[in-house]
Amino acid sequence: MTQSSHPAFQPAASHFINGAYVEDTAGEKIDVIYPHTGEVIATLHAATPAIVDAALAAAKDAQVAWAQLSGTERGRVLRRAADLMRERNHDLSVIETHDTGKPMSETLVADAASGADALEYFGGLAGTLTGEHIPVAGGDFVYTRREPLGVCVGIGAWNYPIQIASWKAAPALACGNAMVFKPSEMTPLSALKLAEILIEAGAPKGLFNVVQGYGQVGASLVTDPRVDKVSLTGSVPTGRKVYAAAAEGIRHVTMELGGKSPILVFDDADLESAVSAAINGNFYSTGQICSNGTRVFVQDAVYDRFVARVAERMENAVIGDPMKDATTVGPMVSDRQRQIVQGYITKGTEEGARLVKGGKVIEGAGFYIEPTLFADVTDEMTIAREEIFGPVMSVLRFTTEEEGIARANATDFGLAAGVFTSDLTRAHRVAAAFEAGTCYINAYNLTPVEAPFGGSKLSGVGRENSKAAIEHYSQIKTVYVGMNPTEAAF
Ligand SMILES: NC(=O)c1ccc[n+]([C@@H]2O[C@H](COP(=O)([O-])OP(=O)(O)OC[C@H]3O[C@@H](n4cnc5c(N)ncnc54)[C@H](O)[C@@H]3O)[C@@H](O)[C@H]2O)c1
Numbered sequence: 140m141t142q143s144s145h146p147a148f149q150p151a152a153s154h155f156i157n158g159a160y161v162e163d164t165a166g167e168k169i170d171v172i173y174p175h176t177g178e179v180i181a182t183l184h185a186a187t188p189a190i191v192d193a194a195l196a197a198a199k200d201a202q203v204a205w206a207q208l209s210g211t212e213r214g215r216v217l218r219r220a221a222d223l224m225r226e227r228n229h230d231l232s233v234i235e236t237h238d239t240g241k242p243m244s245e246t247l248v249a250d251a252a253s254g255a256d257a258l259e260y261f262g263g264l265a266g267t268l269t270g271e272h273i274p275v276a277g278g279d280f281v282y283t284r285r286e287p288l289g290v291c292v293g294i295g296a297w298n299y300p301i302q303i304a305s306w307k308a309a310p311a312l313a314c315g316n317a318m319v320f321k322p323s324e325m326t327p328l329s330a331l332k333l334a335e336i337l338i339e340a341g342a343p344k345g346l347f348n349v350v351q352g353y354g355q356v357g358a359s360l361v362t363d364p365r366v367d368k369v370s371l372t373g374s375v376p377t378g379r380k381v382y383a384a385a386a387e388g389i390r391h392v393t394m395e396l397g398g399k400s401p402i403l404v405f406d407d408a409d410l411e412s413a414v415s416a417a418i419n420g421n422f423y424s425t426g427q428i429c430s431n432g433t434r435v436f437v438q439d440a441v442y443d444r445f446v447a448r449v450a451e452r453m454e455n456a457v458i459g460d461p462m463k464d465a466t467t468v469g470p471m472v473s474d475r476q477r478q479i480v481q482g483y484i485t486k487g488t489e490e491g492a493r494l495v496k497g498g499k500v501i502e503g504a505g506f507y508i509e510p511t512l513f514a515d516v517t518d519e520m521t522i523a524r525e526e527i528f529g530p531v532m533s534v535l536r537f538t539t540e541e542e543g544i545a546r547a548n549a550t551d552f553g554l555a556a557g558v559f560t561s562d563l564t565r566a567h568r569v570a571a572a573f574e575a576g577t578c579y580i581n582a583y584n585l586t587p588v589e590a591p592f593g594g595s596k597l598s599g600v601g602r603e604n605s606k607a608a609i610e611h612y613s614q615i616k617t618v619y620v621g622m623n624p625t626e627a628a629f
Protein backbone atom coordinates (compact mmCIF):
# COMPACT_ATOMS: atom_id res chain seq x y z
CA MET A 140 0.00 0.00 0.00
CA THR A 141 1.29 3.42 -0.83
CA GLN A 142 1.03 6.42 1.44
CA SER A 143 0.03 9.58 -0.35
CA SER A 144 -0.96 12.97 0.91
CA HIS A 145 -4.67 13.56 0.68
CA PRO A 146 -5.26 16.65 2.79
CA ALA A 147 -8.89 16.66 1.72
CA PHE A 148 -9.55 13.42 3.56
CA GLN A 149 -7.28 13.73 6.59
CA PRO A 150 -9.50 15.17 9.34
CA ALA A 151 -8.16 17.74 11.79
CA ALA A 152 -8.01 14.97 14.39
CA SER A 153 -9.41 11.48 14.95
CA HIS A 154 -12.23 12.19 17.39
CA PHE A 155 -14.89 14.85 17.83
CA ILE A 156 -15.69 15.48 21.49
CA ASN A 157 -17.42 18.34 23.24
CA GLY A 158 -17.72 20.36 20.03
CA ALA A 159 -14.10 20.06 18.91
CA TYR A 160 -11.63 17.76 17.19
CA VAL A 161 -9.45 15.88 19.66
CA GLU A 162 -6.39 13.71 19.12
CA ASP A 163 -4.54 11.18 21.23
CA THR A 164 -1.73 9.64 19.20
CA ALA A 165 -1.24 6.97 21.87
CA GLY A 166 -4.20 5.14 20.31
CA GLU A 167 -3.65 2.34 17.79
CA LYS A 168 -3.25 3.58 14.18
CA ILE A 169 -6.19 3.33 11.81
CA ASP A 170 -5.32 3.68 8.12
CA VAL A 171 -8.16 4.81 5.90
CA ILE A 172 -7.81 3.09 2.54
CA TYR A 173 -9.41 4.13 -0.75
CA PRO A 174 -10.73 0.83 -2.09
CA HIS A 175 -10.34 1.93 -5.72
CA THR A 176 -6.56 2.35 -5.46
CA GLY A 177 -5.50 0.75 -2.18
CA GLU A 178 -3.96 4.07 -1.16
CA VAL A 179 -3.96 5.33 2.40
CA ILE A 180 -5.92 8.59 2.25
CA ALA A 181 -5.90 9.40 5.96
CA THR A 182 -4.50 8.04 9.19
CA LEU A 183 -6.39 8.19 12.46
CA HIS A 184 -5.93 6.79 15.94
CA ALA A 185 -8.22 4.55 17.95
CA ALA A 186 -9.62 6.07 21.11
CA THR A 187 -7.63 5.54 24.28
CA PRO A 188 -9.53 5.04 27.57
CA ALA A 189 -9.02 8.77 28.24
CA ILE A 190 -10.74 9.65 24.95
CA VAL A 191 -13.65 7.29 25.63
CA ASP A 192 -14.01 8.78 29.09
CA ALA A 193 -13.97 12.36 27.75
CA ALA A 194 -16.64 11.55 25.15
CA LEU A 195 -18.98 9.90 27.65
CA ALA A 196 -18.45 12.70 30.19
CA ALA A 197 -19.27 15.30 27.52
CA ALA A 198 -22.39 13.43 26.46
CA LYS A 199 -23.59 12.97 30.04
CA ASP A 200 -23.10 16.67 30.68
CA ALA A 201 -24.81 17.91 27.53
CA GLN A 202 -27.81 15.61 27.79
CA VAL A 203 -29.53 17.18 30.79
CA ALA A 204 -29.97 20.67 29.36
CA TRP A 205 -30.81 19.29 25.90
CA ALA A 206 -33.64 17.22 27.37
CA GLN A 207 -35.05 20.33 29.02
CA LEU A 208 -35.52 22.12 25.70
CA SER A 209 -38.91 21.80 24.08
CA GLY A 210 -39.22 19.19 21.37
CA THR A 211 -39.73 21.97 18.85
CA GLU A 212 -36.43 23.57 19.84
CA ARG A 213 -34.59 20.28 19.55
CA GLY A 214 -36.27 19.58 16.24
CA ARG A 215 -35.18 22.96 14.87
CA VAL A 216 -31.53 22.00 15.34
CA LEU A 217 -32.04 18.68 13.57
CA ARG A 218 -33.86 20.31 10.67
CA ARG A 219 -31.07 22.87 10.26
CA ALA A 220 -28.60 19.99 10.26
CA ALA A 221 -30.65 18.31 7.51
CA ASP A 222 -30.40 21.46 5.38
CA LEU A 223 -26.63 21.70 5.90
CA MET A 224 -26.24 18.05 5.02
CA ARG A 225 -28.15 18.51 1.78
CA GLU A 226 -26.13 21.62 0.88
CA ARG A 227 -22.94 19.59 1.36
CA ASN A 228 -24.22 16.42 -0.23
CA HIS A 229 -21.64 16.45 -3.02
CA ASP A 230 -18.61 16.82 -0.74
CA LEU A 231 -19.99 14.30 1.70
CA SER A 232 -20.56 11.87 -1.16
CA VAL A 233 -16.95 12.27 -2.30
CA ILE A 234 -15.81 11.38 1.22
CA GLU A 235 -18.18 8.42 1.37
CA THR A 236 -17.01 7.15 -2.02
CA HIS A 237 -13.37 7.33 -0.91
CA ASP A 238 -14.13 5.69 2.43
CA THR A 239 -16.29 2.84 1.10
CA GLY A 240 -15.49 2.55 -2.61
CA LYS A 241 -19.19 2.87 -3.48
CA PRO A 242 -19.70 4.78 -6.74
CA MET A 243 -20.75 8.41 -6.75
CA SER A 244 -23.85 7.36 -8.68
CA GLU A 245 -24.93 5.76 -5.38
CA THR A 246 -23.43 7.96 -2.67
CA LEU A 247 -24.97 11.10 -4.19
CA VAL A 248 -28.47 9.69 -3.67
CA ALA A 249 -28.31 7.10 -0.89
CA ASP A 250 -25.93 8.14 1.87
CA ALA A 251 -25.86 11.73 3.15
CA ALA A 252 -29.19 12.21 1.35
CA SER A 253 -30.74 9.46 3.46
CA GLY A 254 -29.04 10.86 6.56
CA ALA A 255 -30.60 14.26 5.82
CA ASP A 256 -34.01 12.62 5.49
CA ALA A 257 -33.62 11.12 8.97
CA LEU A 258 -32.57 14.46 10.48
CA GLU A 259 -35.50 16.21 8.82
CA TYR A 260 -38.06 13.55 9.71
CA PHE A 261 -37.09 13.22 13.38
CA GLY A 262 -36.63 16.99 13.57
CA GLY A 263 -40.27 17.28 12.56
CA LEU A 264 -41.36 14.57 14.97
CA ALA A 265 -39.53 15.98 18.01
CA GLY A 266 -42.22 18.56 18.78
CA THR A 267 -45.00 16.00 18.61
CA LEU A 268 -43.65 13.67 21.31
CA THR A 269 -46.03 13.50 24.24
CA GLY A 270 -47.26 11.26 26.99
CA GLU A 271 -50.93 10.50 27.59
CA HIS A 272 -53.67 11.14 30.11
CA ILE A 273 -55.41 8.06 31.53
CA PRO A 274 -58.53 8.47 33.70
CA VAL A 275 -58.88 5.82 36.42
CA ALA A 276 -61.39 5.07 39.21
CA GLY A 277 -62.79 7.69 41.58
CA GLY A 278 -61.57 10.73 39.69
CA ASP A 279 -57.92 9.80 40.07
CA PHE A 280 -55.87 9.88 36.91
CA VAL A 281 -52.56 8.84 35.50
CA TYR A 282 -50.40 10.70 33.08
CA THR A 283 -47.32 9.48 31.31
CA ARG A 284 -44.21 11.40 30.46
CA ARG A 285 -42.13 10.35 27.47
CA GLU A 286 -38.59 10.76 28.68
CA PRO A 287 -35.20 10.26 27.06
CA LEU A 288 -33.03 7.31 28.03
CA GLY A 289 -29.91 9.40 28.66
CA VAL A 290 -26.60 8.65 26.99
CA CYS A 291 -26.85 6.44 23.90
CA VAL A 292 -23.96 4.69 22.20
CA GLY A 293 -24.13 4.11 18.45
CA ILE A 294 -21.79 1.63 16.75
CA GLY A 295 -21.68 1.50 12.97
CA ALA A 296 -20.88 -0.90 10.13
CA TRP A 297 -18.81 0.16 7.11
CA ASN A 298 -21.29 -0.10 4.29
CA TYR A 299 -23.41 3.03 4.93
CA PRO A 300 -21.32 5.11 7.33
CA ILE A 301 -23.06 8.50 7.40
CA GLN A 302 -26.49 6.97 6.89
CA ILE A 303 -26.04 4.67 9.88
CA ALA A 304 -24.71 7.52 12.04
CA SER A 305 -27.67 9.72 11.08
CA TRP A 306 -30.29 6.99 11.45
CA LYS A 307 -29.11 6.54 15.03
CA ALA A 308 -28.36 10.14 15.96
CA ALA A 309 -31.57 11.69 14.62
CA PRO A 310 -34.13 9.76 16.71
CA ALA A 311 -31.81 9.69 19.73
CA LEU A 312 -31.38 13.47 19.73
CA ALA A 313 -35.03 14.14 18.89
CA CYS A 314 -36.02 12.28 22.06
CA GLY A 315 -33.62 14.31 24.22
CA ASN A 316 -30.70 11.89 24.45
CA ALA A 317 -27.01 12.51 23.84
CA MET A 318 -24.87 10.16 21.78
CA VAL A 319 -21.36 8.82 21.49
CA PHE A 320 -20.93 7.25 18.07
CA LYS A 321 -18.18 4.87 17.04
CA PRO A 322 -17.97 4.41 13.28
CA SER A 323 -16.53 1.24 11.79
CA GLU A 324 -12.74 1.34 11.80
CA MET A 325 -12.96 0.75 8.03
CA THR A 326 -14.92 3.94 7.34
CA PRO A 327 -14.26 6.52 10.05
CA LEU A 328 -14.48 9.79 8.12
CA SER A 329 -18.05 10.87 7.46
CA ALA A 330 -19.43 10.57 11.00
CA LEU A 331 -17.00 13.36 11.93
CA LYS A 332 -18.72 15.54 9.32
CA LEU A 333 -22.10 14.80 10.89
CA ALA A 334 -20.66 15.95 14.23
CA GLU A 335 -19.44 19.20 12.63
CA ILE A 336 -22.80 19.77 10.97
CA LEU A 337 -24.76 19.27 14.20
CA ILE A 338 -22.59 21.85 15.98
CA GLU A 339 -23.06 24.32 13.13
CA ALA A 340 -26.79 23.70 13.29
CA GLY A 341 -26.83 24.75 16.92
CA ALA A 342 -26.52 21.50 18.86
CA PRO A 343 -24.83 22.02 22.21
CA LYS A 344 -21.23 20.87 22.59
CA GLY A 345 -21.00 17.28 23.73
CA LEU A 346 -24.42 16.25 22.48
CA PHE A 347 -23.06 14.17 19.61
CA ASN A 348 -19.51 12.88 19.92
CA VAL A 349 -17.51 10.62 17.63
CA VAL A 350 -14.78 8.30 18.86
CA GLN A 351 -12.78 6.06 16.56
CA GLY A 352 -11.62 2.55 17.19
CA TYR A 353 -11.73 -1.17 16.63
CA GLY A 354 -14.02 -3.62 18.41
CA GLN A 355 -12.49 -3.14 21.84
CA VAL A 356 -13.31 0.57 21.84
CA GLY A 357 -16.91 -0.39 21.02
CA ALA A 358 -16.84 -2.94 23.83
CA SER A 359 -15.59 -0.40 26.35
CA LEU A 360 -18.43 1.97 25.43
CA VAL A 361 -21.08 -0.74 25.80
CA THR A 362 -20.21 -1.57 29.41
CA ASP A 363 -19.64 1.94 30.75
CA PRO A 364 -22.05 2.66 33.63
CA ARG A 365 -22.88 6.08 32.13
CA VAL A 366 -24.44 4.42 29.07
CA ASP A 367 -28.20 3.82 28.95
CA LYS A 368 -28.66 2.44 25.44
CA VAL A 369 -26.61 0.78 22.73
CA SER A 370 -27.57 0.71 19.07
CA LEU A 371 -25.41 -1.50 16.88
CA THR A 372 -25.38 -2.01 13.14
CA GLY A 373 -23.15 -4.95 12.38
CA SER A 374 -22.88 -8.70 11.99
CA VAL A 375 -24.69 -11.34 14.04
CA PRO A 376 -21.51 -12.49 15.84
CA THR A 377 -20.79 -8.92 16.96
CA GLY A 378 -24.46 -8.45 17.82
CA ARG A 379 -24.35 -11.44 20.15
CA LYS A 380 -21.36 -10.01 22.00
CA VAL A 381 -22.76 -6.48 22.24
CA TYR A 382 -26.25 -7.64 23.27
CA ALA A 383 -24.75 -9.83 26.02
CA ALA A 384 -22.46 -7.06 27.25
CA ALA A 385 -25.34 -4.57 27.33
CA ALA A 386 -27.46 -7.05 29.27
CA GLU A 387 -25.07 -6.90 32.19
CA GLY A 388 -26.22 -3.34 32.85
CA ILE A 389 -29.84 -4.02 31.67
CA ARG A 390 -29.22 -1.42 28.94
CA HIS A 391 -31.68 -0.82 26.14
CA VAL A 392 -30.52 -2.13 22.79
CA THR A 393 -31.23 -1.85 19.10
CA MET A 394 -29.56 -4.55 17.02
CA GLU A 395 -29.46 -4.10 13.23
CA LEU A 396 -27.67 -7.23 12.13
CA GLY A 397 -27.07 -9.39 9.09
CA GLY A 398 -29.36 -11.32 6.80
CA LYS A 399 -29.82 -13.92 4.07
CA SER A 400 -33.04 -12.58 2.69
CA PRO A 401 -35.27 -14.30 0.13
CA ILE A 402 -37.00 -12.89 -2.93
CA LEU A 403 -39.82 -15.08 -4.33
CA VAL A 404 -40.51 -14.60 -8.03
CA PHE A 405 -43.79 -16.22 -9.13
CA ASP A 406 -44.44 -17.09 -12.76
CA ASP A 407 -47.10 -14.35 -13.06
CA ALA A 408 -44.66 -11.62 -11.99
CA ASP A 409 -43.59 -8.66 -14.08
CA LEU A 410 -40.33 -10.40 -14.92
CA GLU A 411 -38.30 -7.30 -15.84
CA SER A 412 -39.23 -5.73 -12.49
CA ALA A 413 -38.24 -8.87 -10.66
CA VAL A 414 -34.93 -8.98 -12.53
CA SER A 415 -34.29 -5.32 -11.64
CA ALA A 416 -35.07 -6.01 -7.99
CA ALA A 417 -32.73 -9.00 -7.94
CA ILE A 418 -29.98 -6.89 -9.53
CA ASN A 419 -30.48 -4.04 -7.07
CA GLY A 420 -30.87 -6.48 -4.19
CA ASN A 421 -27.59 -8.24 -4.93
CA PHE A 422 -25.25 -5.85 -6.72
CA TYR A 423 -26.05 -2.36 -5.40
CA SER A 424 -23.18 -1.22 -3.17
CA THR A 425 -21.25 -4.17 -4.62
CA GLY A 426 -23.53 -6.44 -2.63
CA GLN A 427 -22.58 -4.95 0.72
CA ILE A 428 -26.10 -4.41 2.04
CA CYS A 429 -27.57 -6.17 5.06
CA SER A 430 -31.06 -6.59 3.60
CA ASN A 431 -29.95 -7.90 0.22
CA GLY A 432 -32.17 -10.56 -1.34
CA THR A 433 -29.39 -13.05 -1.84
CA ARG A 434 -31.63 -16.10 -2.19
CA VAL A 435 -33.74 -15.55 -5.28
CA PHE A 436 -36.37 -18.29 -5.54
CA VAL A 437 -37.87 -18.42 -9.04
CA GLN A 438 -40.90 -20.50 -10.01
CA ASP A 439 -40.36 -23.26 -12.58
CA ALA A 440 -42.12 -21.73 -15.58
CA VAL A 441 -40.03 -18.54 -15.61
CA TYR A 442 -36.83 -19.91 -14.10
CA ASP A 443 -34.73 -20.21 -17.26
CA ARG A 444 -35.94 -16.92 -18.66
CA PHE A 445 -35.18 -15.17 -15.37
CA VAL A 446 -31.62 -16.52 -15.15
CA ALA A 447 -30.93 -15.64 -18.79
CA ARG A 448 -32.29 -12.13 -18.37
CA VAL A 449 -30.26 -11.42 -15.22
CA ALA A 450 -27.12 -12.62 -17.01
CA GLU A 451 -27.93 -10.44 -20.03
CA ARG A 452 -28.57 -7.37 -17.91
CA MET A 453 -25.33 -7.93 -15.99
CA GLU A 454 -23.50 -7.15 -19.26
CA ASN A 455 -24.59 -3.56 -18.75
CA ALA A 456 -22.84 -3.14 -15.38
CA VAL A 457 -20.18 -0.44 -15.53
CA ILE A 458 -17.47 -1.65 -13.18
CA GLY A 459 -14.61 0.64 -12.28
CA ASP A 460 -13.57 4.06 -11.03
CA PRO A 461 -16.26 4.98 -8.49
CA MET A 462 -15.69 8.70 -9.07
CA LYS A 463 -16.86 8.44 -12.70
CA ASP A 464 -20.51 9.31 -13.23
CA ALA A 465 -21.25 6.26 -15.35
CA THR A 466 -19.88 3.71 -12.90
CA THR A 467 -22.49 1.45 -11.35
CA VAL A 468 -20.30 -1.12 -9.58
CA GLY A 469 -17.33 -0.09 -7.45
CA PRO A 470 -14.74 -2.12 -5.56
CA MET A 471 -15.39 -3.95 -2.32
CA VAL A 472 -14.55 -2.07 0.85
CA SER A 473 -11.36 -4.03 1.55
CA ASP A 474 -9.12 -6.76 0.24
CA ARG A 475 -10.16 -8.89 3.23
CA GLN A 476 -13.85 -8.60 2.38
CA ARG A 477 -13.05 -9.45 -1.22
CA GLN A 478 -11.18 -12.58 -0.09
CA ILE A 479 -14.19 -13.64 1.97
CA VAL A 480 -16.41 -13.26 -1.11
CA GLN A 481 -13.90 -15.16 -3.26
CA GLY A 482 -13.98 -17.98 -0.73
CA TYR A 483 -17.77 -18.19 -1.01
CA ILE A 484 -17.62 -18.21 -4.81
CA THR A 485 -15.17 -21.11 -4.70
CA LYS A 486 -17.43 -22.98 -2.27
CA GLY A 487 -20.44 -22.35 -4.50
CA THR A 488 -18.71 -23.95 -7.46
CA GLU A 489 -17.32 -26.82 -5.38
CA GLU A 490 -20.74 -27.59 -3.93
CA GLY A 491 -22.28 -27.83 -7.39
CA ALA A 492 -23.96 -24.49 -8.08
CA ARG A 493 -23.87 -23.42 -11.74
CA LEU A 494 -21.69 -20.35 -12.22
CA VAL A 495 -23.57 -18.43 -14.89
CA LYS A 496 -21.62 -15.20 -14.87
CA GLY A 497 -18.75 -13.44 -13.14
CA GLY A 498 -16.92 -15.10 -10.28
CA LYS A 499 -13.47 -13.65 -10.88
CA VAL A 500 -11.33 -11.15 -9.07
CA ILE A 501 -10.47 -8.17 -11.28
CA GLU A 502 -6.73 -7.70 -11.15
CA GLY A 503 -5.34 -4.28 -10.25
CA ALA A 504 -4.72 -2.11 -7.25
CA GLY A 505 -8.37 -1.79 -6.24
CA PHE A 506 -10.46 -4.41 -4.45
CA TYR A 507 -12.63 -5.35 -7.42
CA ILE A 508 -14.52 -8.55 -7.98
CA GLU A 509 -17.02 -9.34 -10.72
CA PRO A 510 -20.72 -9.36 -9.93
CA THR A 511 -21.49 -13.06 -9.80
CA LEU A 512 -24.57 -15.09 -10.71
CA PHE A 513 -25.09 -18.65 -9.52
CA ALA A 514 -28.07 -20.70 -10.74
CA ASP A 515 -29.31 -24.14 -9.67
CA VAL A 516 -28.43 -23.33 -6.09
CA THR A 517 -29.97 -25.65 -3.50
CA ASP A 518 -30.98 -24.86 0.06
CA GLU A 519 -28.15 -26.71 1.78
CA MET A 520 -25.31 -25.08 -0.16
CA THR A 521 -23.13 -22.72 1.86
CA ILE A 522 -23.85 -19.80 -0.49
CA ALA A 523 -27.58 -20.24 0.23
CA ARG A 524 -27.15 -20.35 3.99
CA GLU A 525 -24.47 -17.84 5.00
CA GLU A 526 -24.36 -14.08 4.58
CA ILE A 527 -21.71 -13.37 1.93
CA PHE A 528 -21.87 -9.56 2.00
CA GLY A 529 -20.64 -9.26 -1.55
CA PRO A 530 -21.99 -9.23 -5.13
CA VAL A 531 -23.12 -12.86 -5.34
CA MET A 532 -26.66 -13.74 -6.41
CA SER A 533 -27.96 -17.26 -5.84
CA VAL A 534 -30.98 -18.36 -7.88
CA LEU A 535 -33.00 -21.31 -6.61
CA ARG A 536 -35.91 -23.08 -8.29
CA PHE A 537 -39.32 -23.59 -6.64
CA THR A 538 -42.69 -25.02 -7.65
CA THR A 539 -45.52 -24.22 -5.21
CA GLU A 540 -46.34 -21.22 -3.07
CA GLU A 541 -46.31 -23.30 0.08
CA GLU A 542 -42.91 -24.73 -0.72
CA GLY A 543 -41.51 -21.32 -1.66
CA ILE A 544 -42.61 -19.79 1.64
CA ALA A 545 -41.29 -22.69 3.72
CA ARG A 546 -37.89 -22.56 2.03
CA ALA A 547 -37.73 -18.76 2.18
CA ASN A 548 -38.29 -18.96 5.94
CA ALA A 549 -35.88 -21.83 6.54
CA THR A 550 -33.11 -19.61 7.86
CA ASP A 551 -32.12 -18.22 11.25
CA PHE A 552 -32.00 -14.73 9.75
CA GLY A 553 -35.10 -12.57 9.35
CA LEU A 554 -34.14 -9.16 8.07
CA ALA A 555 -36.02 -8.71 4.80
CA ALA A 556 -38.04 -10.64 2.21
CA GLY A 557 -39.64 -9.83 -1.13
CA VAL A 558 -42.36 -11.27 -3.33
CA PHE A 559 -42.99 -10.60 -7.03
CA THR A 560 -46.40 -11.61 -8.33
CA SER A 561 -49.39 -10.02 -10.05
CA ASP A 562 -51.82 -11.99 -7.87
CA LEU A 563 -53.05 -9.48 -5.31
CA THR A 564 -54.18 -11.89 -2.64
CA ARG A 565 -51.14 -14.11 -2.98
CA ALA A 566 -48.85 -11.09 -2.57
CA HIS A 567 -50.38 -10.24 0.81
CA ARG A 568 -50.63 -13.88 1.87
CA VAL A 569 -46.93 -14.40 1.20
CA ALA A 570 -45.94 -11.12 2.90
CA ALA A 571 -47.91 -12.20 5.97
CA ALA A 572 -46.20 -15.59 5.99
CA PHE A 573 -42.64 -14.24 5.69
CA GLU A 574 -40.59 -14.41 8.87
CA ALA A 575 -38.82 -11.11 8.33
CA GLY A 576 -38.93 -7.60 9.77
CA THR A 577 -39.10 -5.73 6.46
CA CYS A 578 -41.09 -7.17 3.55
CA TYR A 579 -41.63 -6.00 0.00
CA ILE A 580 -44.32 -6.65 -2.59
CA ASN A 581 -43.22 -5.95 -6.18
CA ALA A 582 -40.35 -3.80 -4.90
CA TYR A 583 -37.15 -4.42 -2.99
CA ASN A 584 -34.66 -2.77 -0.62
CA LEU A 585 -36.34 0.61 -0.42
CA THR A 586 -35.93 2.18 3.01
CA PRO A 587 -37.82 5.47 3.22
CA VAL A 588 -37.44 7.16 6.61
CA GLU A 589 -41.21 7.05 7.17
CA ALA A 590 -41.22 3.23 7.29
CA PRO A 591 -39.90 1.08 10.16
CA PHE A 592 -36.76 -0.86 9.28
CA GLY A 593 -35.30 -3.78 11.21
CA GLY A 594 -35.05 -7.50 11.60
CA SER A 595 -36.62 -10.47 13.30
CA LYS A 596 -34.97 -13.74 14.40
CA LEU A 597 -31.15 -13.44 14.41
CA SER A 598 -31.29 -10.29 12.28
CA GLY A 599 -31.99 -8.10 15.23
CA VAL A 600 -34.23 -6.38 17.72
CA GLY A 601 -35.72 -2.91 17.61
CA ARG A 602 -36.61 -0.74 14.64
CA GLU A 603 -34.94 2.23 13.03
CA ASN A 604 -36.67 5.03 11.13
CA SER A 605 -40.36 5.98 11.41
CA LYS A 606 -42.35 6.64 14.56
CA ALA A 607 -41.37 3.16 15.74
CA ALA A 608 -37.81 4.37 16.41
CA ILE A 609 -39.13 6.77 19.06
CA GLU A 610 -40.08 3.77 21.20
CA HIS A 611 -36.46 2.65 21.13
CA TYR A 612 -34.96 5.99 22.16
CA SER A 613 -37.38 7.01 24.91
CA GLN A 614 -39.09 5.53 27.94
CA ILE A 615 -42.45 6.08 29.53
CA LYS A 616 -42.75 7.33 33.08
CA THR A 617 -46.09 6.73 34.77
CA VAL A 618 -47.37 9.38 37.19
CA TYR A 619 -50.42 8.38 39.26
CA VAL A 620 -52.34 11.38 40.62
CA GLY A 621 -54.52 10.80 43.65
CA MET A 622 -57.54 13.16 43.79
CA ASN A 623 -59.00 11.65 46.98
CA PRO A 624 -57.81 11.31 50.55
CA THR A 625 -55.55 8.29 50.95
CA GLU A 626 -57.00 5.55 53.14
CA ALA A 627 -55.34 2.67 54.97
CA ALA A 628 -56.56 -0.51 56.68
CA PHE A 629 -55.41 0.68 60.09
N1 LIG B 1 -29.49 -4.58 9.72
C1 LIG B 1 -28.86 -3.48 9.31
O1 LIG B 1 -29.42 -2.41 9.35
C2 LIG B 1 -27.44 -3.55 8.81
C3 LIG B 1 -26.96 -2.51 8.03
C4 LIG B 1 -25.64 -2.59 7.56
C5 LIG B 1 -24.85 -3.68 7.86
N2 LIG B 1 -25.34 -4.69 8.61
C6 LIG B 1 -24.51 -5.87 8.90
O2 LIG B 1 -23.19 -5.49 9.25
C7 LIG B 1 -22.27 -6.47 8.85
C8 LIG B 1 -21.13 -5.84 8.08
O3 LIG B 1 -20.56 -4.81 8.83
P1 LIG B 1 -19.22 -4.99 9.67
O4 LIG B 1 -18.35 -6.01 9.02
O5 LIG B 1 -18.70 -3.63 9.95
O6 LIG B 1 -19.79 -5.64 11.02
P2 LIG B 1 -19.01 -5.99 12.34
O7 LIG B 1 -19.96 -6.75 13.18
O8 LIG B 1 -17.68 -6.59 12.06
O9 LIG B 1 -18.70 -4.57 13.01
C9 LIG B 1 -19.72 -3.65 13.31
C10 LIG B 1 -19.20 -2.65 14.31
O10 LIG B 1 -19.06 -3.27 15.58
C11 LIG B 1 -17.79 -2.96 16.13
N3 LIG B 1 -17.42 -4.05 17.03
C12 LIG B 1 -16.79 -5.22 16.73
N4 LIG B 1 -16.67 -5.97 17.84
C13 LIG B 1 -17.25 -5.29 18.86
C14 LIG B 1 -17.46 -5.57 20.25
N5 LIG B 1 -17.06 -6.70 20.80
N6 LIG B 1 -18.12 -4.65 20.98
C15 LIG B 1 -18.57 -3.51 20.43
N7 LIG B 1 -18.39 -3.19 19.13
C16 LIG B 1 -17.74 -4.08 18.35
C17 LIG B 1 -16.91 -2.78 14.91
O11 LIG B 1 -15.75 -2.07 15.25
C18 LIG B 1 -17.84 -2.04 13.98
O12 LIG B 1 -17.87 -0.66 14.30
C19 LIG B 1 -23.06 -7.44 8.00
O13 LIG B 1 -23.38 -8.59 8.74
C20 LIG B 1 -24.31 -6.68 7.66
O14 LIG B 1 -25.42 -7.46 7.36
C21 LIG B 1 -26.63 -4.64 9.09
